[in-house]
Amino acid sequence: MKTLILYYTYSQGNTEKIANELKQALNADIEKIETEEQYKGSYDEVVEQGKREVEDQYQPSIKSLNKNIADYDRIIIGTPTWWYTMAPAIRTLLNEYSFEDKDVILFQTHAGWSGHTLIDLEKLCRGAKVLNSKAIQFDSDGGSDTT
Template sequence: MDNKVLVVYYSLEGNTKLIAEAIAKESAAEILRLKPVKEIPSRGFFKYFIGGMKAMFKVKCALQSYAVDPSQYDTIFIGTPVWASRTVPALRTFLARHKLNGKKIAAFCTYMGNEGKSLKNILKLTQNSTHISKKGFKMLPDIKSQSIEHAVKWASSLKDEL
């Protein structure tokens, strides 16, 4: 089988990175971390305020360049943190730039409270793709390692569909 799999994600604080790496390992996938040219503040009130506003207003952001060409992959896992119940600017930019028509998409998010509309946002931004699955992972400190195990199980359960 010659199915190429990519995991693309954005992570401000490392939670989505942990899940993305677990999925990539289980799926023998390549991985692409999206990095904005200018990151939001990493601490305090302004982090939530600025990040939340950007997510609410569906803002995009300039991304650092990357060498991966998504058109070369058959299946793409797309991972987002939840910001103000939504997906994040880096993924809005990526999904506006790359039309993933006809590709198989599995969407995942990480969150502290609930996944809100984040996965629905991703599905809407990839509406001409084939959606194979979607899953949210709660990343509260005491259940983080359990969530990583769930991510491995999820990726494993999708192997026949990739």
């Protein structure tokens, strides 16, 4: 079974860390989702910008994927939690690409307030077979230690 891991990471690379561990464990391919425009400013400023974006269900432009989803049977999608849901870049990913008929595993990293992220992600994975979703908690101050 060929597996592709797609993830977004912003602050400490927490989501990236989990994605890389999965890559090692599963011998999977991996690709980071990147916004066309980088977030600027302090962590707190991005937290505030993120709040507005989540409220508006804003979908930032993301760089095109280099990997072809059609080449994979199983897709793992990882997101940091932004205001109790997925990061906006992952909302864009799920709306721009189809994961229909794929086995999909979802994971989120969070700082103690996991919200409704996994439910929201699953809703956007139209036609996919969603398995084994998982939340992984890191530091409550947005840091990089798992609890």
